[in-house]
Amino acid sequence: MKWYEYVITDGRYFEPFINSIIVAVVATAVSLIIGTMISIAVVRYNFKLKGAMNSLFISPLIVPSLLLGIGLLMLFSQFGVTNAYVRLILAHCVLTIPYVVRSVVASLGRLNPSVEEASRVLGASPLKTVFLVTLPLIKPALIAGGFFAFIISFDELVVALFLTSSSVTTLPLLIYSDIQFNLNPSISAVSSLLIIGTVLLGLIGMKFIDKKDLY
Template sequence: MVRSTPLPLRIAGKVFLVLIALFMLAPLAVVVGAAFNADQFLAFPPEGLSFEWFADALADTTYTYPFLFSLQIALITAVGSAAIGTLFAIGIARHKVPGSGALQSFALSPLTMPSIIFAIGILQTVSQLLGGSSPWILMLAHIVITVPYVVRTVLGVIARSDVFTEEAVRVMGASWWQRYWHVLLPMCRPGIIAGGFLAFIVSFDDAVIALFLRTPQLQTLPLAIYGQLEFSASPTVAAVSTLSMALTAIAILAIEKIVGLGKVFS
């Protein structure tokens, strides 16, 4: 017989969860509050209410160009990671590949490697072999660290998919291309979209790898924010960060509405 959890322990658990949530949300609240500050300097709580800094953020090329560059890199990374990760996951799950367990561990290994170690390795490699960094090098580095997210989500969807549907299509004479295009890929679509979304977020928010691979012409939005914070504490930085958080939140809601992230990660 399973005993119920004591009431004091349940209360303590809920209090602990609330404290963790406050610890995670408090910095975000400070940033958002500082973005509406009417004063010329970063301050919380805000001294007055102003939308001036949001207008400055949208008009200042210090942030708009890095934002467009980060958006471009993140979109290409998401598409590339979705394609590579999906093919890798299907190959492991649907084909008897020798050493599939080792291959899966290899595909997920970037998740266990510290970003700074990976960034140093990439920097040394491209410096010796290619003479320096470039936007394509940054994009390839982001694809390497984001492919595991797609592999994991697609494998999770395939594990819960109906194998008998594929067998029925094969018995009815469908070619391998028809089975993959009309049956397997549609079943994997929630995992592909969720993994691609995670790849987009990781690439768009990356600062460590971009810091090591940066050049005068290669400036991402996180690096632009960091650079401005280093030399000036303008509320425009908080406004840019708030807009970035809003963009991420809108993307999460859109993906949840389309595929339901809870079904993918459950």
């Protein structure tokens, strides 16, 4: 157990862990907002280039992370974006939005549009209908999309290799560095703690989903 004690008490892992949490939380929040808006537009409205828009926001799932990292590095360099936090958050949003879009689109496809129409007929504005009717009905999809977005962001390594700076290091980068240059049992301790944390996060998410919402 001394290696668990070392991981918890040694300050070496604390700052990268906090950096990963900050980036993952912000990226997840942004992805949920943008991904939900995109999903509602794609499912509920007809407009030109609808298919192209849907494909655009799904494309990061099929583009290799290495190419995505190089491309984003060139893009940020072109626009002079030097802040490591900003670069990481924007890059992680590109990676995580597709997971939110796929979850929410699937849920909206099963939702009867007449429920939303009834809300508008009874006097609710389109915005109120979204917040009071649509979002509560697709809550399981939002939780699932947020869960995947957070895990993908927290665990991202390849893209982060191109976009971090010497002053900002994430936990996956530190683990990767230790595997190469400082291999010791603390890496196994960190990995097992991350697995436990992921399981606990999933269980907490399930507590917010009513079983009746899944059927």
